[in-house]
Amino acid sequence: MVTAHRLRKSLPTADRVIVFDQAPTHTFSPSLPWVMTGTRRAQQVTRPLEALREQGITIVPSIIDAIDPRERTVRAAGETWRGDALVIALGAALSARDVPGLEEGGDNIYTLDGATSAFSHLQSLQHGRVVVLISRAPFKCPAAPYEAALLVDGYLRKTRRREAIQVEMWAAESAPMGVAGPDVSGSVVDSLTERDIAYHPDESVTRVDAAARVLHFSSGRTAAYDLLLYVPPHRAPQVVADAGLAPRDGWVAVNRQTLETAHPNVFAIGDVTSIPLVLGKPLPKAGVFAHAQGDVVAEIIANRLQGKPETATFDGHGECFIEMGAGRAGFARGNFYAEPRPTVRVFRPGRHWHAAKVAFERHWLSQWR
Ligand SMILES: Cc1cc2nc3c(=O)[nH]c(=O)nc-3n(C[C@H](O)[C@H](O)[C@H](O)COP(=O)(O)OP(=O)(O)OC[C@H]3O[C@@H](n4cnc5c(N)ncnc54)[C@H](O)[C@@H]3O)c2cc1C
Incomplete structure (x- = not known):
């Protein structure tokens, strides 16, 4: 959603931006722990993907049956679709x-x-x-x-x-x-x-x-x-494994700055990827990284297609709230690409971090209504 939204804003109207998704709605996952404890109901934390249509984005509400990264094609809804660029953001199954x-x-x-x-x-x-x-x-x-x-x-x-x-x-x-x-x-x-x-x-x-x-x-x-x-x-979704994109540790390998796979103009972002860090563990799977990567990839693709210089890179910065109950939360922010190990600052828990997460939730959901 982030990548499509950003591409739509950057590319000429003659270019098509197409989102394929098997799910008709987007769920804001950081709210799930609140659903689990009764402070949110399901309909408060979901948004229809159809909302993207109003922004001029084509939605194909269908399962992707196959991906061919060499040809940059996906098979969905009984058709084969070819892209100048392909962004694989299928998450973790x-x-x-x-x-x-x-x-x-x-x-x-x-x-x-x-x-x-x-x-x-x-x-x-x-x-x-x-x-x-x-x-x-x-x-x-x-x-x-x-x-x-x-x-x-x-x-x-x-x-x-x-x-x-x-x-x-x-x-x-x-x-x-x-x-x-x-x-x-x-x-x-x-x-x-x-x-x-x-x-x-x-x-x-x-x-x-x-x-x-x-x-x-x-x-x-x-x-x-x-x-x-x-x-x-x-696990990586089966369609990704079948495409030969997730061979070794089961996840998609990408350039850690550009998120491009081994196939030119085929990118992968978010939970479907595995980005090794020097400390021997991969970059955590988190929305904050998927979001930043989605922005970077959109900028790279838009510039590349328009023959402009490519400067955007993903730098491994991220942050995280941790809800603690009774209206309090903690917060941590850091550079996960720092070597030899990520440098992360932990802030003292308090009510203000909980309020910040609620504000972020409101902001996020208001974008897709
Ligand atoms: C309980 C919970 C709390 C979380 N809290 C936070 C938090 O506080 N902060 C944070 O940073 N992250 C949080 N996350 C993690 C965050 O939600 C994920 O990291 C993020 O959603 C990853 O984005 P993604 O685009 O890679 O994958 P996803 O959001 O999983 O999106 C993948 C999409 O691909 C679609 N798809 C998959 N396979 C196919 C197919 N074959 N055909 C068509 N469509 C397909 C799915 O329907 C889905 O819409 C939380 C996650 C959970 C579960």
Whole structure:
């Protein structure tokens, strides 16, 4: 959406900008943790993709069946479409079925339906144990599952059920938001500890016994739950793999400054990419990076097609709110391309960061109505 919007503004009207998407609506994912705890309803955080038509962008509401990066074509809605430039922004496919029993065993808090269902389950739970599970890494928005646990804690305190309900996190990673560095990880772990949320890192779930409501981990440990809120395994979408674009670690390799793939004029942005950092881990999958990359790619394409010099580059800067419940949030901002490791500044949590996230949500959603 960002790239299409920006291209439409920069290119002559005779040029066509076409968006293909299988989903008729855009969901503002940073609001999902609020849907999960009842402070937003689904229709408040979604916008029809059709809104882009009014800006002069062509929408093809269809699944993309095939991509040929050499020919710069996509097959969708029974037709083959060729572009002068192609931007692949298909995100990460959520693949709960990779873990036996996971889909039946809980609510997928990374979808609108799952977050809505989680809220209804949270409302009716009177006692027991809520488990927030990170099933595999990498996953998008490294802060989101931690926000989920903190917001669940806040919601249960507000509704005076916290003493009867335990909250736990089991995570297939060694620390929260590890790429951002030990200060960020430490402050998130401190927040969990202060709120009596047990944290079990380095635990990879192997199966879920949905009938008995028990998680089984590769370490041999098990965890019983009454309500399971899970982050499913992520994969590159099948159509991207089939195009031979995601060969090695399963994600699309790009030039880290221009986001161009190995194929000229074929770009990839956002969660579908993997950009290695010197510290050995990839750039986190997050909307803030997808957004900045989308702007950069639009500028490169518009300049290239019009024979102008190409100056835009993605510089790895990003920022992140982390909701903490009770109307408070933390904030971190940094340069993720800094070497030998990202330089990230953590700001003290407060009400103003929560207000800033609400303001950003309002601004974002107002653009696409
Ligand atoms: C709960 C949650 C909270 C988050 N909070 C934050 C946050 O606070 N800050 C932040 O920076 N990021 C956050 N994120 C992450 C952010 O939402 C993603 O990183 C961002 O949306 C990535 O954008 P994208 O364009 O790469 O992929 P997506 O937004 O996933 O878009 C991919 C699009 O491709 C379409 N598609 C896929 N396959 C096909 C196909 N074969 N044919 C047609 N269409 C297809 C999909 O329908 C979708 O519209 C959060 C994510 C979640 C789940």
